[in-house]
Amino acid sequence: MLFFDAHLDLAWNGIDWNRDLKLEVEAIRQRELDLGIQGKGRAANTVSYPALRRGGVGLGVATLLARLHRADQKPGFQSKGFNRYEDMAGAHGCARGHLAYYEALQEEGVLRLITHKAALKELATAWQGGQALPGTPLGYILSMEGADPIVHPRQVEAWWNWGLRVVGPAHYGISTYAHGTATPGGLMPLGPDLLREMRRVGMILDVTHLADQAFDEAMEIFDGPVLASHHNCRALVPDQRQLTDDQILRLIRRGAVIGAAFDAWMLIPNWVRGQSTVEQTGVALRHVADHIDHICQLAGNCNHVGLGTDLDGGFGTEQGPGDIDTIADLPKLITILRDRGYSQADIEAIAHGNWIRYYEEYLPDA
Ligand SMILES: [Zn+2]
Numbered sequence: 025m026l027f028f029d030a031h032l033d034l035a036w037n038g039i040d041w042n043r044d045l046k047l048e049v050e051a052i053r054q055r056e057l058d059l060g061i062q063g064k065g066r067a068a069n070t071v072s073y074p075a076l077r078r079g080g081v082g083l084g085v086a087t088l089l090a091r092l093h094r095a096d097q098k099p100g101f102q103s104k105g106f107n108r109y110e111d112m113a114g115a116h117g118c119a120r121g122h123l124a125y126y127e128a129l130q131e132e133g134v135l136r137l138i139t140h141k142a143a144l145k146e147l148a149t150a151w152q153g154g155q156a157l158p159g160t161p162l163g164y165i166l167s168m169e170g171a172d173p174i175v176h177p178r179q180v181e182a183w184w185n186w187g188l189r190v191v192g193p194a195h196y197g198i199s200t201y202a203h204g205t206a207t208p209g210g211l212m213p214l215g216p217d218l219l220r221e222m223r224r225v226g227m228i229l230d231v232t233h234l235a236d237q238a239f240d241e242a243m244e245i246f247d248g249p250v251l252a253s254h255h256n257c258r259a260l261v262p263d264q265r266q267l268t269d270d271q272i273l274r275l276i277r278r279g280a281v282i283g284a285a286f287d288a289w290m291l292i293p294n295w296v297r298g299q300s301t302v303e304q305t306g307v308a309l310r311h312v313a314d315h316i317d318h319i320c321q322l323a324g325n326c327n328h329v330g331l332g333t334d335l336d337g338g339f340g341t342e343q344g345p346g347d348i349d350t351i352a353d354l355p356k357l358i359t360i361l362r363d364r365g366y367s368q369a370d371i372e373a374i375a376h377g378n379w380i381r382y383y384e385e386y387l388p389d390a
Pocket residue numbers: 169233254334337
């Protein structure tokens with residue numbers, strides 16, 4: 025089965041976490057053990073290029089992730105030293121570095137940037153069924169998680185020309201353009217200009233991480249294509265990080281696809297980061313299936329949900345589904361959905377079809 029993963033922070037792992045993702049997952053873990061690198065998610069990663077290939081994850085969206093450090097952001101997020109910058113020039117430079125990382129891997133034949141419809145079609149065909157000929161690169165669409173690296177709305181066009189196709193204005197806390205996760209509030213003064221410029225050049229809006237008020241305002245101002253790259257259901261896990269049923273229905277009416285996220289605290293209620301354990305809570309892929317099913321029930325079909333695993337988003341096996349050792353375990357989800365009565369066509373739509381259809385519609389022709 026071909027999988028399309030709509031949210032991976034590959035460059036952040038490659039640069040900020042200094043991981044050689046061309047190694048097997050086990051080898052990266054061993055390397056971090058050998059070097060004595062400690063911290064959350066260390067020696068517990070689940071993503072690498074060989075694992076993606078083995079799991080059939082031939083297509084996906086890779087992020088540029090570099091953000092401002094904000095004195096007024098939620099305490100606890102300030103302690104992470106990496107990828108938080110004192111000014112936008114710093115965030116910009118880091119994100120350009122992430123871009124250069126992807127370009128270097130393209131030179132090596134590991135990745136290939138997808139910027140338009142034909143490139144997507146070509147790689148989707150090459151990866152049909154989840155297996156490609158040796159040497160076929162993994163295809164990725166470029167997105168930005170938190171728009172702090174865009175130093176001014178006028179710079180959106182330059183980013184478009186560098187290959188960026190999706191922008192999520194916010195991340196955790198308050199950013200330049202919008203209130204994000206764990207902060208109540210709307211767009212910041214430059215937010216509307218950013219959205220208008222995104223619309224003008226053809227950029228897709230990712231609503232993931234927008235605070236509720238910012239979500240409302242962005243959906244009002246931005247009349248172009250929207251998606252939610254890595255986002256679960258608040259009806260199942262009550263926290264502002266998740267989408268309400270009303271938000272899900274509004275996204276569905278706009279033709280959006282929502283990517284199910286695999287981070288434990290977004291999968292089950294009452295997960296306490298740093299305290300809860302996979303063993304004690306039993307968090308597993310069946311909980312991912314619960315969120316997928318909730319969106320399908322609201323939609324009345326299987327056309328608006330896909331995967332946005334976020335499996336390399338700052339956590340590892342200590343905070344993910346217990347039945348995922350590496351991302352190559354994704355096919356286990358197929359069995360769970362089949363046991364719940366999902367047809368082969370529905371499962372294919374969720375695994376890759378919905379995202380491919382969405383991007384075939386909204387990527388530019390050339
Ligand atoms: Zn995220």
